[in-house]
Amino acid sequence: MYYNDVLLCCGITAEELKETYTNKFQKNMKRW
Template sequence: MSDFGINEMQEMQKRLQNKYKNIWEPITPENGKNKLLWMIGEIGEVIDIIKKNGDLKACSDTKLRENLIEEMADVLMYYNDVMLCYGISVDELKQSYIKKFEKNMKRW
């Protein structure tokens, strides 16, 4: 299987947003906070799976693992919506990520 990166996710998210543009709120800076709140809700669903079942069972039980991965995909979908709302490019994210990584590598 090939790598699955942010560029591909963003393109898929744009297609999804375009398909439901008359139903979903538009991708604009004004709606970015709403997307963040929805993302937090999805993170809560990830946490609930682990909290209710334990770390090991969430990883080893086939059905729970499927649910965990699906909720993580939801988190990433909203994450990409947030990037789109605020016009954050993949290159900008990459540069910031590298900078933060290098800073953390020197931290302790």
């Protein structure tokens, strides 16, 4: 996957991405 390759080049792991995405998602849910 291209997107995954870019993340790996930037040194971002899937775990970090998942954690960030989850936090963002929870913040958005609390906003409603």
